[in-house]
Amino acid sequence: MITAAVQEREHYLNASYGIKSWLLTKDHKRIGLLYLATITLFFFLGGAFATLIRIELLTPQGDLVSSETYNKLFTMHGVTMIFFFLIPSIPATLGNFFLPMMIGARDLAFPRLNLLSWYLLVVGGLFSLFAMLAGGVDTGWTFYTPYSTSYSNTWVIATAVGIFIAGFSSILTGLNFIVTIHRMRAPGMTWFRMPLFVWAHYATSLIQVLGTPVLAVTLLLVLCERLFHIGIFDPALGGDPVLFQHLFWFYSHPAVYIMILPAMGVVSEIISTFSRKPIFGYGFVAFSSVSIAVLGFLVWGHHMFVSTQSVYAGMVFSFLSYFVAIPSAIKVFNWTATLYKGSISFATPMLYAFGFIGLFTMGGLTGLFLACLGIDVHVTDTYFVVAHFHYIMVGGAIMGFLGGLHFWWPKMTGRMYPEGWAKLSALTIFLGFNLTFFPQFILGYLGMPRRYHVYPEEFQVLHVLSTAGASVLAVGYMIPMIYLIWSLRYGQIAVANPWGATGLEWKTASPPPLHNFDETPIVTHEAYDYTTVMEEVIEVG
Amino acid sequence: MANQAHEETLALREQFDTEAQQKDASTLGMWIFLVTEIMFFGGMFLAYTIYRSTYPEIFAVCSSSLNVYIGAANTVVLLCSSFTMVLAVRSAQLGRQRAIVFNLILTLALGFVFLGVKAYEWNEKFVEHHIPGPGFHFEGIAQQGPAQLFFSLYFAMTGLHALHMLIGGGILTWLIIRTKQGAFTAEYMTPVDVAGLYWHFVDIIWIFLFPLLYLIDRHLK
Structure with a gap:
């Protein structure tokens, strides 16, 4: 009976059928799903490169791949994961789907531009994919000059063109979000009633809009x-290769915050929902997102402490880098304070949120080691750095992404995921992740450099531990892939608000109707007001 | 307020509630896009600033080899095109379709005059061997490398600017066709308005490029 009723109701998934209705859709929800499929493919492609890297590192000798191939593997792992998975991950999928719903809008301000953004990502992805299939690229994802411009004999141009095009996807998504947040809010949705997810995306969009064009012009040069051979980065003609590093990190450091800020937004939603309390210090958390975005533009030089950058510039960059700890800590402490005396339930999204807080804290604190000039010189280009940024990007961003995916899965698909399997996979990922990357902190501190596939024998135990962890992690990522697809058909039917959450996206049916709401909502309360939700739940029964 | 209260029109797409909201959103979108453009050109302006301060004398000498009269004349052409663009926007506000088309064609023509003059200047550089690359040679300078850097920046910056002019030309052509089809009225002329913003922006970039490339330390000569 229930199934029959659901099939009758028109929603965004059954409003129209056929491949054209997807490839030419202007619906932000469908575009979100297109992005989800695309980035999932790139995630598993990048994962395949990582698998080969970890298998090679099982032994101290280079017995699986040659040095040249190894260079290509870590380059393509980085390029795929950063530009084609992490940058679009949360904003383009969950942000695309839920940002308009959370502010009570029917769609983004520019739906056709939104579709164009997806196509740009796909075209950019195809360029990079072509480069990988044709023979790969070996410069590292950082494309440092003069190696990338004068010496590398690999597919630098095709890869760079791919990233250039995908960059415009990111720019246009950010532009669309900013205009939407400014101009499309429902009546009563004031700036300080917006969910923190929206604030996080506003900050992210600022970085996308201000930073990505600089990467674009750098790649163009x-x-x-x-x-x-125009000479801009060529010392033989009086150019400066370090100028490339400045321009590159001016984007690529803030890019880390493109990856982590949306995850922080997700965590705010989850923590509030599953402790049934408004986020402690809402204003502080909102502004900490914006201040991370602003500070992010002032710290790029900490990637260049051992370049020819002046030592005084290094001191200033070091000092400013410490400042990022303040808004980051504000978030962590406020989430913790939200939990205090909360009515906590340990659903899967909450497990991911807890995982995020723990791993992000470790990643952040080791970031302080790296912001410190003296220690950084010791551990520059070692596995300590590798471990640090994986704690932020994988432990932080991907935990946030998976947490958000589970949290909103019922809304997106109208089906519940299997809770038992989901908890198991969350636990597997957390354990696998720590086993993979914690040993790398020790490796790096002992002096194991990154980007080498041959290493002294005394490092083997730690490398074996790391590879073992990576296998566990791989299993952890496969499980959700399987049960989420399974749930599309066999999952329990989801109600409109399965978690008793407060956002506007939960006030409409699951899956949402074509235009999100049957009537434009009128907002009368602050975000995370659980008293009204309880009343509604009691009314509905 | 019902959710699907209105049929979709050009002036009121279905995601908006009012026409004013749509116009506001489009204008804000274009302004943000122009901010991204400033950051995009910014990378090249930064490179220019660094190398000019590293090699001030060489940059001054190379700069004085550019033809300042042609550059100045071209600046006037471009400023006139901005004026006709403003006239096109004003005609659109008043709903005078034929005046829109007339002014847009004038703008387009002036844009092509600018590009034609630019092409002539680039060709001169070919003749003078001032194209960066193996054949580069600049008379009377010991350090050929930094001289080549100046011309690399010259070509990169004016080239990127010309590319934006070409894109602008495409937009103007589209606007002319749409105006002839009667798409724009006094009530709905947002595309003309935001295209105007873009055109002026490309003009302003040139206003910065002209003195930076043509007029360096000319008073010292």
Whole structure:
């Protein structure tokens, strides 16, 4: 009976059928799903490269791949994961789907631009994919000059063009979000009634809009240098290769916050929902997102402490880098304070949120080691750095992504995921992740450099531990892949608000109707007001 | 307020509630896009600033080899095109379709005059061997490398600017066709308005490029 009723109701998934209705859709919800499929493919592609890297590192000798191939593997792992998975991950999927719903809008401000953004990501992805299939690229994801411009004999141009195009996808998504948040809010949805997820995306969009064009022009100059030898980064003509590093990190450091800020937004939603309390210090958490975005533009030089950068610049960058700890700590402490005396339930999204807090804290604190000039010189380009940024990007961003995916899965698909399997996979991922990357902190501190596939024998135990952890992690990522697809058909039917959450997205049916709401909502309360939700739940019964 | 209260029109897409909201959103979107453009050009302006301060004399000498009169004349052409663009926007506000088309064609023509003059200047550089690359040679300078850097930046910056002019030309052509089809009225002329913003922005970039590339330390000569 229930199934029959659900099939009759028109929603965004059954409003129209056929491949054209997806490829030409202007619906932000469908575009979100298109992104989800695309980035999942890139995630498993990047994961395959990581698997080969970890298998090679099982032994101290280079017995699986040659040095050249190894260089290509870590480059393509980085390029795929950063530009084609992490950057679009939460904003383009969950953000695309839920940002308009959370502010009570029918769609983003520019739906056609939104579809174009997806196509740009796909075209950019195809360029990079072509480069990988044709023979790969070996510069590292950082494309440092003059190696990338004058010496590398691999597919630098095709990869750079791919990233350039995908960058415009990111720029246009950010632009769309900013205009939407400014101009599309429902009546009564004031700035300080917006969910923190929306604030986090506003901050992220600022970085996308201000940072990505700089990466674009940098890649353009690399292309000109490689094609026409114009000399901008070539010391032989009086150019400066370090200028490339400045321009590159001016984008690529804030890019880390493109990856982590949306995850922080997700965690705020989850922590509030599953402790049934408004986020402690809402205003502080909202502004900490914006201040992370602003500070993020002032710290790029901490990637260049051992370059020719002046030591005084290094001191200033070091000092400013410490400042990022303040808004980050504000978030962690406020989430913890939200839990205090909360009515906590340990559903899967909450497990991911807890995982995020723990791993992000470790990643953040080791970031302080790296912001410190003296220690950084010791551990530059070692596995300590590798471990640090994986704690932020994998432990932080991917935990946030998976937490959000589980949290909103019922809304997106109208089906519940299997809770037991989901908890098991969350636990597997947490354990597998720590086993993979914690040993790398020790490796790096002992002096194991990154980007080498041959290493002294005394490092083997730690490398074996790390590879064992990676296998566990891989299993952890496969389980949700399987049960989420399974749940599309066999999952329990989801009600409109299965978690008793407060956001506007929960006030409409699951899955949502084509235009999100049957009537434009009028907002009368602050975000995370659980008294009204309880009343509604009691009314509905 | 019902959710699907209105049929979709050009002036009121289905995601908006009012026409004013749509116009506001489009204008804000274009302004943000122009901010991204400033950051995009910014990378090249930064490179220019660094190398000019590293090699001030060489940059001054190379700069004085550019033809300042042609550059100045071209600046006037571009400023006139901005004026006709403003006239097109004003005609659109008043709903005078033929005046829109007339002014847009004038703008387009002036844009092509600018690009034509630019092409002539680039060709001169070919003749003078001032194209960065193996054949580069600049008379009377010991350090050929930094001289080449100046011309690399010259071509990169004016080239990127010309590319934006070409894109602008495409937009103007589209606007002319749409105006002839009667798409724009006094009530709905947002595309003309935001295209105007873009065109002026490309102009302003040139206003910065002209003195930076053509007028360096000319008073010292």
